[in-house]
Amino acid sequence: LPLREVRGYDCGSLKNPRFPEQVPVPGTRIPTLDEVLLSAKSSPVEFNIETKIFPREPELAPAPDEFARLLAAAVKHHGLEARAIVQSFDVRTLKEVKRLAPRIRTSQLTSDDLVDILPALKAARADFWSPFFEWAPAETIRQVQAAGIRVAPWTLNTPKDWEAAAASGVDAIITDYPAKLAAFLKEKKLR
Structure with missing residues (x-):
């Protein structure tokens, strides 16, 4: 979609029933990646940026090399290479990001x-x-870690899942509830 069309969407008015704690913020528009990077540049936050590429529907996104070029350029423009992780199911994008900006970390989703x-x-x-x-x-988690690759499974949203992930020795956890996860890790003295 063209940016002007994306800007027309109000993404803050409707509540998603899967997230009952979500608070509507009517009139919220979808920011560009550049706007997100700029707004959080002065905070210590790290950025986990996922590319959404669908090989069977190439018209929905730029080609992987172009997507990677645009993404790497935005991150580099703000000097945030050390604070960014690009994740994707599409390995072509990850390889190209790594070629263009070796300091940007990449994560292969499976x-x-x-x-x-x-x-x-x-x-x-x-x-x-x-x-x-x-x-x-x-065992696979241990083998991957022994090769120097960190493991961050997705999308774990319950204390039961967090407990299992911690017991398996993962390095990070992808969740829709970061504040709850942080409290859980603190309570369990895992952070």
């Missing part, structure tokens, strides 16, 4: 039960592996 993920992660020069947690056996 949604399948992969028997031998390590060679693919090494080929992509991924800094992180972000698997669907239920399909990430503890």
Whole structure:
């Protein structure tokens, strides 16, 4: 979609029933990546940026190399390479980001039960592996970490899931509830 059309959407008025604690903020517009990076530049926040590329529907996003170029340029423009992680299911984007901006960390998202993920992660020069947690056996997590690649499964939203992830030794957790996760980790003395 053209930016002017994206800007027309009010993304703050409707509540998503899956997130009952969500507070509507009517009139909220979708910011550009540049606006997000600029607004948080002076805070210590790190950026986990996911590319959404659908190989079967290439018209929905720029080509992987162009997507990576635009994304890397925005992050570099703000001097935030050390605070950014680019994650994607599309390894082409990750390889190109790493080629253009080696200081930007990358994370290979996976949604399948992969028997031998390590060679693919090494080929992509991924800094992180972000698997669907239920399909990430503890032994695979250990092998990936032994190769120097950090593990950050997605999307864990309950204390039960956080407990299981912590027990498996993951390095980070992707969640829709970061404040609750932080409180959980503090309570369990895991942070």
